[in-house]
Amino acid sequence: MLFSIVQRSFLNQKKAMAVMMVSVAVGTAIAASLLSLSFDISSKVSKELRSYGANILVQPKISGLAGMSGQKRYLREEDLVKTKTIFWRHNILGFVPMLLVRDEKLGVSLLGTWYRQSVQVPGEKKGFDTGVVTVMPWWSIEGKWPQNETELLVGISLADRLRVKEQDMLTVLGKQFRISGIVNSGGREDDMVVGDLSVVQKLSGLEGRISQVQVSALTTPMDAFAYKDPLTMTRKEYEKWYCTGYVTSIAKQLEEVFGGSTVRPIWPVAETEGKVLNRLELLIALLTTVSLLAAALGVSTTMIMSLLRRIDEVALMKAIGADSLRTILIFLTEALIIGIVGGIIGYLLSLGISGYLGYKVFGTALEQKGILLPISLGVAILISVMGVYLPIRRALLIRPAIVLKGGR
DSSP: OHHHHHHHHHHHTHHHHHHHHHHHHHHHHHHHHHHHHHHHHHHHHHHHHGGGOOSEEEEEOOOHHHHHHTOOOOEEGGGGGGGGGSTTGGGEEEEEEEEEEEETTTTEEEEEEOSSEEEOOTTOSSOEEESHHHHOTTOEEEEOOOOSTTEEEEEHHHHHHHTOOTTOEEEETTEEEEEEEEEEOSSGGGGEEEEEHHHHHHHHTOTTEESEEEEEEOOOOOOTGGGSOGGGOOHHHHHHHHTSOOHHHHHHHHHHHSTTEEEEEOHHHHHHHHHHHHHHHHHHHHHHHHHHHHHHHHHHHHHHHHHHHSHHHHHHHHHTTOOHHHHHHHHHHHHHHHHHHHHHHHHHHHHHHHHHHHHHHTSSOOOOOTTHHHHHHHHHHHHHHHHHHHHHHHHHTOOHHHHHTTOO
């Protein structure tokens, strides 16, 4: 009986059922696409924000008399490769070692660093590419990057002060170099000479030594737990904190592999990332909710119009003994069918929409997780059930005696 009633309902109201399925499919497609975006947004946006520079700084640990007397301390260059051996090694996108020295005769600061460097990581066949080009892509070079040890860069402000330009010769730390390019970074490098790390180490007598390391890492947005002092945590809390990709936990792991170091997040960068990601996730949640409500409203409106056309049929069923439960069951069965069909169509549509969003926003497709299909079906059924709520209430209020006598 139930099957025949539902079948007749679909056959007699093809347009109305089609409209409801379209409403469910569109709502599901939008919700599923936004959910797909939310699954990837943390890593995708964090990776995009990495173009704004490093978010972790590794420096030598200076304390006691050394700190009071202003003695310089250095990190070991051999520890650099250990950056890619920590628990969160796959989140390390790049790192840049820096050695800062002073040429008192010329009156300029000299920065030794890696422009492009392939680091051989233990246990991996392919080298890890890093350096200024990876971590600081905003550096603008007028000319070209140094091609050998006899070339270097000069900051745009320093070049103006020294009245030098590309291809001029410049003597630094007693050795003559050709200026291959003028660097404009918008930072302190604009007032420095920038050379290859190994060359600066050799000229300054600091082979194997570096002043600091700037690390670019993908991180999980900071929450209240992330700011908790690890020293006050229980063992279980510490394990959770250590195994979560917070910028603080990654900094802690880097401190463990760099001997004699102190590692700290670059807070303006790290906090900005967290705020941006949290707001984007909130925006996605709001848009998803609005799309669900809009789709449910569309289903509800269409279903009420359908009910008005079937009011005599519902009244007759109630008059011959159909109780409230059976009436509810008829509408819920229709909603379930509409939800399943609309959900499958919506899921297929979301594959195209999420792919388009991924390429338009991030330049790459979003990851299509298998869990999206059951989620899409659940969302579609939820939309249908929400949409059928008001029609069911209206149907339960129908009074057969009045309706069958011609009243409403």
